[in-house]
Amino acid sequence: MKAICITAPDDITLTRRNKPVPAAGEIRVKLHYVGYCGSDLSSYQGRNPMVGFPRVPGHELSGVIDALGTGVSGTFAIGQRVTILPYFNCGTCFACRQNRPNACLNNQTMGVQREGAMAEFCCVPQTHVIPVHNLSQRDTALIEPLAIGFHAVERARIQPGEKIAVLGVGMIGLGIVLAAQRKGAHVIAVDISAHKLEIARQLGARETINGTNEDVTTRLSALTGGDGPSVLLEAAGSPHTFRQAVDAASQCARVVYVGYTKVPVEFETRLFVSKEIEILGSRGATRDDFETVTRFLEDNPACADIIISRIVPIDQADQAMRDWAANPGAITKILVSLLGPENNDGATA
Ligand SMILES: [Zn+2]
Ligand SMILES: [Zn+2]
Structure with missing residues (x-):
């Protein structure tokens, strides 16, 4: 064969x-x-x-x-x-x-x-x-690649109406965009590729920020009434976005890491405490996530054409x-x- x-x-x-x-x-x-x-x-x-x-x-x-x-x-x-x-x-x-x-x-x-x-x-x-x-x-x-993003959204415990940000909208980030909307979130997509941001918008991201020509933390603050997003999901896997997630987070936010960085990352750890944030890892997906994505794709057949x-x-x-x-x-x-x-x-x- x-x-x-x-x-x-x-x-x-x-x-x-x-x-x-x-x-x-x-x-x-x-x-x-x-x-x-x-x-x-x-x-x-x-x-x-x-x-x-x-x-x-x-x-x-x-x-x-x-x-x-x-x-x-x-x-x-x-x-x-x-x-x-x-x-x-x-x-x-x-x-x-x-x-x-x-x-x-x-x-x-x-x-x-x-x-x-x-x-x-x-x-x-x-x-x-x-x-x-x-x-x-x-x-x-x-199903499998989308399930990774769906699992991350389960980890984030997103509530309807929350303003959340996705850092990196490759395949994993797009799964997050879809799953977070399914939970009723207002999704802000961040990337350095205009092409990927356009796909995120087609899949329902309400706002997009291009990190190559915009100050991401400032824009996220402006888009959330000065609070910062209450959930940030990192799916780019770079030290810069790992830090950005904590810097841009609101008080009491949940920060979910799906990406893998290739090198160690330095953090301003004071923010972990002063914001009382929750830092969560998200790894792979479960059989339940596969079933959720399967039903989602059955109900939303146009998504696959975009992805x-x-x-x-x-x-x-x-x-x-x-x-x-x-x-x-x-x-x-x-x-x-x-x-x-x-x-x-x-x-x-
Ligand atoms: Zn994979
Ligand atoms: Zn084991």
């Missing part, structure tokens, strides 16, 4: 692998769409310390059940449309014992610490296969990654199609 492989930093190629055979309790999925995650871009650029090489990337996906291993539940059937929960938790660490599997100490995510799904087929345990009934295969591939930048066949997926690395600000989401050109689910390539 065809598979995309990152063999080393700056080296991505189309390869051939043996078609996997499902072991007992496993399901083989024939992939239809697999999205490139920002973590796949980091892996390609050699900036993802969690990844080992060579690595098949990909954990945002849709497909159909193609084969069942022995002992798989009768609720699964060949041809069923599914996505996959791509996180593998250990089940025994403190987080797992607290029923917080997304924060597992020993988590392995497909395409990062274990082999990913950017291939024609993959096998996973049946416990990771989630049937999807009413979404197109194309839109199903957006997806480009769909390429697997034969061009290596070049698409090189293009993304050359111009990250221009692209929100690349989907790789494993379908033949004759049945591309209505999507344009």
Whole structure:
């Protein structure tokens, strides 16, 4: 079968692998769409310390059940449309014992610490296969990346009418924009890309601030009657925005960090106390988040058209990654199609 492989930093190629055979309790999925995650871009650029090489990337996906291993539940059937929960938790660490599997100490995510799904087929345990009934295969591939933002909004405990700010509106930030509106928030989107801010606005952000030519903290204060946002969600992953979130926060705000910085960050810690802020981390997503996003996309089918930048066949997926690395600000989401050109689910390539 065809598979995309990152063999080393700056080296991505189309390869051939043996078609996997499902072991007992496993399901083989024939992939239809697999999205490139920002973590796949980091892996390609050699900036993802969690990844080992060579690595098949990909954990945002849709497909159909193609084969069942022995002992798989009768609720699964060949041809069923599914996505996959791509996180593998250990089940025994403190987080797992607290029923917080997304924060597992020993988590392995497909395409990062274990082999990913950017291939024609993959096998996973049946416990990771989630049937999807009413979404197109194309839109199903957006469930996982949007779920990361939806999880962050759950962490933020947003109340209706709150003015909240999202720092960084790449894919994760856009999920936050959508999930926060769903909670009734007034969303202010901040980024340094005019293109990404325009997408955030199309998805419902009420105000946008471009950090390249505006003073973000001053604008956030002005837009909130001098108080500052009561919730800030950081999804850019830079030391500057990590600090900005605390600086711009209102008294008693919640600050949620989803981004990963590559370097240590210095804070004015006095503000933690004087503002009595809550600082929260948000990691990955849960099965509940997947279900919430699935219902959201069913009810809001126009969102996917706005989010997806480009769909390429697997034969061009290596070049698409090189293009993304050359111009990250221009692209929100690349989907790789494993379908033949004759049945591309209505999507344009
Ligand atoms: Zn991802
Ligand atoms: Zn664990």
